[in-house]
Amino acid sequence: MAREQLNEYLEAVGAQIRWKRARRPLLRELSDHIADQAAAFEAEGQSPGEALAAAVAEMGEPEAVGRELDRLHRPRSCWRLALTVAVLLGVGLTLQLLACQVTGDSASDYYFRRQAVGLVLAVGVLVCLWFSDYTLLFRRRWVPTAAMAVLCLSFLLIPSTWLRDWWTLPVYYLLVYPVLLLPVPFAALLVTLRGKGPLAVLLCGIAALALPFTALLAPHLTAWLVSAGSMLVVLLTAVRLGWFRGKRRWNALAALGPALTAALGMGYQLARSDYAQMRMAAFWNPALDPFGYGWWYAHLRAGEVTYTSPDLLLAEVSQGLGRWVFWAAAAGIILLAALLLRRIFRLRSRTGKLTALAALCPLLFQAAIYWLYNLGWWPSGALSLPFLSYGVTFLLVDAALAGVLLSVFRMDALVRDAVAASARPVSLPEALNIPLGRGSLHIEYRKKA
Amino acid sequence: MAKSDGRGAPGGTGMLLLALLERRDMYGYEMVEALRAQSREIFHLKAGTLYPLLHTLEAQGWVTSSDGTVNGRTRRTYSITREGREALAGQRAEWYAYADAVRGVLEGGDCCGA
Numbered sequence: 001m002a003r004e005q006l007n008e009y010l011e012a013v014g015a016q017i018r019w020k021r022a023r024r025p026l027l028r029e030l031s032d033h034i035a036d037q038a039a040a041f042e043a044e045g046q047s048p049g050e051a052l053a054a055a056v057a058e059m060g061e062p063e064a065v066g067r068e069l070d071r072l073h074r075p076r077s078c079w080r081l082a083l084t085v086a087v088l089l090g091v092g093l094t095l096q097l098l099a100c101q102v103t104g105d106s107a108s109d110y111y112f113r114r115q116a117v118g119l120v121l122a123v124g125v126l127v128c129l130w131f132s133d134y135t136l137l138f139r140r141r142w143v144p145t146a147a148m149a150v151l152c153l154s155f156l157l158i159p160s161t162w163l164r165d166w167w168t169l170p171v172y173y174l175l176v177y178p179v180l181l182l183p184v185p186f187a188a189l190l191v192t193l194r195g196k197g198p199l200a201v202l203l204c205g206i207a208a209l210a211l212p213f214t215a216l217l218a219p220h221l222t223a224w225l226v227s228a229g230s231m232l233v234v235l236l237t238a239v240r241l242g243w244f245r246g247k248r249r250w251n252a253l254a255a256l257g258p259a260l261t262a263a264l265g266m267g268y269q270l271a272r273s274d275y276a277q278m279r280m281a282a283f284w285n286p287a288l289d290p291f292g293y294g295w296w297y298a299h300l301r302a303g304e305v306t307y308t309s310p311d312l313l314l315a316e317v318s319q320g321l322g323r324w325v326f327w328a329a330a331a332g333i334i335l336l337a338a339l340l341l342r343r344i345f346r347l348r349s350r351t352g353k354l355t356a357l358a359a360l361c362p363l364l365f366q367a368a369i370y371w372l373y374n375l376g377w378w379p380s381g382a383l384s385l386p387f388l389s390y391g392v393t394f395l396l397v398d399a400a401l402a403g404v405l406l407s408v409f410r411m412d413a414l415v416r417d418a419v420a421a422s423a424r425p426v427s428l429p430e431a432l433n434i435p436l437g438r439g440s441l442h443i444e445y446r447k448k449a
Numbered sequence: 450m451a452k453s454d455g456r457g458a459p460g461g462t463g464m465l466l467l468a469l470l471e472r473r474d475m476y477g478y479e480m481v482e483a484l485r486a487q488s489r490e491i492f493h494l495k496a497g498t499l500y501p502l503l504h505t506l507e508a509q510g511w512v513t514s515s516d517g518t519v520n521g522r523t524r525r526t527y528s529i530t531r532e533g534r535e536a537l538a539g540q541r542a543e544w545y546a547y548a549d550a551v552r553g554v555l556e557g558g559d560c561c562g563a
Contacts, residue, residue: 026500029477029525033496036478060497068501072508348507413508416525417515 002052006034009056016066021133022073022414034059077130078343078409084336085126085402088387089119089395095313096390111390118392122399129403134355135415137188144192147185151178152211173393176223179212180362180383180397183230184404186211187358190238191351194418197245201235202254208232209262221380222369230361232259234354241350283379300376310390311382314374326375333367340405349415352408359404366398462494463506464544467537470512470529477503477525503527511536 010031014023034055041051059065096115100108137143155174186208193200208231215223232255238244239251270276279293286294286301299306303323305315318325337360344356366383373382384394387402408415469475469483477499484492506512511533514525529537 028523029500030496032522032524033477033481033500035522037496040478040482058496060495062497065497065501069504072501072504346510348510348513417513418517 002049002056005053005056006031009034009059009062012062013066013069016063017070017073019070019073019075021075021411022069025414025416026069026073030059030065073413075410076412078406081340081402081409082126082130082406085387085399086123089122092388092390093119095317095388099308114392115390115395118395121392122395125396126399126403126406129400130406130410132403132407134404134407134411135351137185137355138191138351141192144185144188148182148189148211151182151185152214154178155214172218175214175218176220177393177397179215179223179227180366181400182211182227183234183358183362184355184401186231187234187354190235190243190354191418194243195245198251198254201239201244201251202257204235205232205255205258208235209258222378222383225380226362226365226369226383228259229365230358232256233361234358237357238350238354241353243350243354279379286376297376300374310384311370312374313385313389314371318374326371329371333364333371337364343409347408347412349412349417351417352412352415356405356408359401359408363398363401462498462502463511464537464540465492466499466502466506467511467529467533467540470527471534471537474526474528476527480527506533 010027013030014027017023017026034052037055037058038048038051041054042048046054093112093115096108096112100112137147155171158171158174186204189207190204193204209228211231212224212227215221215227235255236252239248239255242248244251270280278289282289282293283297286296286298288294290298300312300315303315303319305312305319308316314325314329340360344353344360347353347356363386366386369378370382370385370389372378384391384398386398387395465484466480469480469487475483477496480503481494481496481499484494503512503514507514507527509532510530512527512529514527516523516525518524
């Protein structure tokens with residue numbers, strides 16, 4: 001009978017809560033409260049049935065509670081960000097259409113049609129992830145590791161005969177593009193490691209560098225830098241937010257230690273490589289190598305584009321409209337970054353902050369590198385100008401990252417950080433609960449000699 | 450000085466909850482019991498009032514919550530934030546000023562010279 005009363009109460013509250021995903025955590029908190037109250041009544045001598053019925057009666061009118069909880073827990077769809085992505089996608093497709101009309105060749109027409117199909121698929125990916133539950137990524141400890149293994153090792157699914165030719169398109173796709181998604185399951189892994197010490201931070205710092213190894217096989221140094229850099233930013237943010245046990249300074253050192261060591265090692269290797277020295281010399285001083293790599297940097301820095309490429313969208317538009325295009329693009333990137341970072345650091349849970357940052361960093365880093373590359377000031381290759389430049393796979397990857405970001409914003413009212421085993425709050429023993437009233441407590445201590 | 454935003458948030462009961470959380474982290478049932486005990490059985494807060502209020506304080510960034518497991522059951526623990534402490538300090542000052550004013554009137558304090 002009492003159990004029925006409890007179910008009726010919870011059903012009546014749940015009926016008022018319109019967001020289905022919110023019902024379960026909210027009703028769980030109320031049922032936990034009823035269980036605590038019933039246990040207290042039982043301790044006072046009531047029978048279990050009476051105690052439960054009395055605990056339900058203590059809760060108050062269910063419809064009023066449900067209405068109030070419903071008002072406080074509505075999904076935040078963040079339409080402005082979705083609209084911004086839609087506008088960028090639209091502008092990107094329009095630029096492809098203009099290129100198609102200007103050149104009038106069959107290749108441009110083919111690329112335009114391909115990009116249009118890619119846009120439809122990208123919108124589908126974005127919407128699916130936007131309305132999905134991103135907490136599935138870290139509800140089970142094995143999920144982040146499995147997701148990272150799939151992203152890192154998907155290229156092994158390709159027939160071994162193809163693997164001999166790294167440059168064949170399917171191999172290249174599976175070596176480069178999945179690493180851009182890696183920061184998201186990496187953030188989920190950090191979420192499951194709350195309360196761990198500096199050793200866990202050090203291992204995560206090593207993992208951030210090692211996981212995108214497939215990009216180096218391609219080889220695509222920029223993809224590796226974007227992925228590893230994003231994961232390091234997420235790891236350092238977790239350290240700063242006090243996610244790990246121990247002093248933040250030491251944890252930050254443990255996070256950055258592997259990256260600093262790798263940077264020194266790479267610097268040493270580059271210093272010994274004649275080819276790398278030649279590339280870097282041409283990058284810093286194109287005039288020294290006017291017919292080799294220097295030619296490329298010199299032309300881009302002068303604002304001259306001698307052939308069309310999906311990697312040179314900004315440079316091409318700038319050649320037609322003027323150099324202001326670069327400054328407008330930079331302002332746009334900085335403004336979007338500032339607005340989104342402000343929104344991210346206002347999220348309620350640190351779990352949400354880390355996941356959102358993991359989705360945002362690869363987008364921002366890609367945009368910044370693309371901008372530098374188009375100005376002739378990036379020594380390696382470019383990836384994409386998210387949602388704008390040509391590339392169907394890039395569209396899908398960037399849409400997936402934006403979808404995760406939107407999902408985090410949408411579910412903010414529901415997601416809570418899990419308490420670490422060692423960080424669980426400890427109730428003060430009754431014996432120490434000193435009723436001081438208006439008096440004062442004097443504590444004397446002596447400094448150790 | 451922090452003030453209520455007029456949407457049923459802090460002020461009266463919100464201030465009391467912040468004061469409880471200022472001492473230590475608590476879960477919902479603990480707060481109801483602590484409020485009852487520390488008010489000498491005067492304040493009996495219904496759970497149906499408590500949780501919407503706690504979630505409002507959370508939306509304002511004055512408290513945070515985290516899920517832990519105690520005896521196999523998930524339990525949500527609430528903690529006060531730095532902004533919450535600042536808001537509490539402001540509300541506490543307002544409350545003491547108000548209480549002093551009421552006491553002054555009830556006890557016939559200094560005449561204002563009219």
